[in-house]
Amino acid sequence: MKLMDIAEVAKRSGLPAATLRYYEEKGLIESLGRRGLRRTFDHDVLERLSLVALGQMAGFSLSEIGMMFGSGQRPQVDKALLAAKAEELTRTIRQLGALKNGLDHAASCPAPNHMECPSFQRLMKIAATRIGRSRSRPARTRGLITSA
Structure with missing residues (x-):
């Protein structure tokens, strides 16, 4: 099995070497050793990096x-977790x-001023409600994964 050094993984994945080192520190990828001062990885690391990117895209x-x-070695994806994220x-x-x-309506509204547009006023009320909710509650946690 031919190993890739960190520079080749960085080139193939498009990620900086610093990100690869950070992902290794977080346990997302694993180097198999070193060639000189450079970390070496199996080719499977590229698939794992794709899964990381997909997970990040999903939020x-x-x-x-x-x-x-x-x-x-293989990810164990919780289907309930995926369903919750999809929802x-x-x-x-x-x-x-x-x-x-x-916003489309407000942009084309015939009212002389956005502040006179009823649709724009509704948008502002919705925004004000959200601001009030975010200030009155502690920071929201995801709560999607519980550790065993």
């Missing part, structure tokens, strides 16, 4: 991704769609 934190990887994305898409429609 999972590096800690959550690491928990999915577990201690085995969260569905809600976000709905909210963003409504916001986009409101």
